Amino acid sequence: MGLSILLMILDQRGAGLQRVREILSVPLSAFEYAVSWPIHTFDQFGNALNSHAGLAKENRQLKAEQLLMKAQVQRLLAIEFENNQLKALMHSSAQIHGKVLIAQLLAIDSDPFVNQVILDKGSHDGVFIGQPVLDADGVMGKIIQVSPITSRVLLINDTHSGVPVQNTRNGVRAIAVGDSYSRKLHLVNVPQTVDINVDDVFVTSGLGEHYPAGYPVGKVISIKRDTGLQFAAIDLQASARSDRSRQVLLVWPNQNVVSTPIKAGAS
Amino acid sequence: MIKATHSWWAIPVTFLVAFILTLLPMPEWTVWFRPAWLLMALIYWSMKLPYRVNVGTAWMIGLALDVLNGTLLGEHALALTITIYFVIRMHTRLRMYPLMQQSLWVCMLVMFYQFILYCIQGFIGSPPKTGLYWAPALTSMLLWPWVFIIMQNHRRRFKVA
Known part of the structure; x- marks a missing residue:
């Protein structure tokens, strides 16, 4: 014992x-x-044991999806190329x-x-x-x-996890801490006056050097600004489908x- | 008649099954209702054979559970150890009770076990926030008669003593 x-x-x-x-x-x-x-x-x-019809349908769906993805990837490739060039111009080693x-x-x-x-x-x-x-x-x-x-x-979304995040709309930075019970994320220590709206998407900011920058973390689903409290209570729905x-x-x-x-x- | 074989694996195999039942993926809504399978197996054996399955066994099983669950190392070990200590203290009484009364005792013991875990979780700052936390006591109580009968059969078939 x-x-x-x-x-x-x-x-x-x-x-x-x-x-x-x-x-x-x-x-x-x-x-x-x-x-x-x-x-x-x-x-x-x-x-x-899946039926043939189901598979055929899924196949069609996937093909359509793939087409869409390909189109998007092409665009992304162009952007990435451009981005790399710009970074090279700026002598960035990232x-x-x-x-x-x-x-x-x-x-x-x-x-x-x-x-x-x-x-x-x-x-x-x-x-x-x-x-x-x-x-x-x-x-x-x-x-x-x-x-x-x-x-x-x-x-x-575990209580012991914290992710440095950044708002895609205006670059506001925060830390998203998990909540094991509601399976949501909270933004901690965010002042009342900060510009964050419902449906804003937060991505990893790359600070802290654990998570690579730019991957989606979650979307804001509720904001409570209680003037009696020092910080705003902001809830995020995680984008990853961990379940x-x-x-x-x-x-x-x-x-x-x-x-x-x-x-x-x-x- | 064939002589009774010395089946040393008969006890470990029940714990193995209990571990599997503990880790088996279940639908999301059942997450708080999972009975305390390992505790039930431990209660049965320590009640019947307190000289073979004792507090030390409980501790080792609890430690394995902590590693598998990713909880604080020693948390389940402590809870199981204390609970099994009380089971062994009153094992002669528990044996004499009819099944229904035993079930009630199992309910109490599981609740006690949950209470210890609750305290530890409270200490490290993440106590459960839902009343459903106590549901395993009820599910374990309802399942106890079946568990008991199955274990009794198992024990008699393999003549574990």
């Missing part, structure tokens, strides 16, 4: 228990796979492209207290602690623990900036 209290205190202080957790999670990660495997298999069976890797979520439920998910990629694939995780719609979270074959992601997406992107952002974690990932 005393030992568990000691463990809890140490873990809360963040004192070197990371290593213990990692060692313990090595045998347990095999177990995570074991739980997740039948669920994935059932899903695959379900897909195999890289636009980072290495990416697609990972699958393991079908594991966590404690309702914690908003974390487990991925099927680990230190074998070069995943490192602090690495940003994205899905198709936006930022999802970052890696907080790696074992050889799995890794654990702290979602942005739905099965596949996520692991990003190796600007490799010059985050130098120490890369070393850990490479070993």
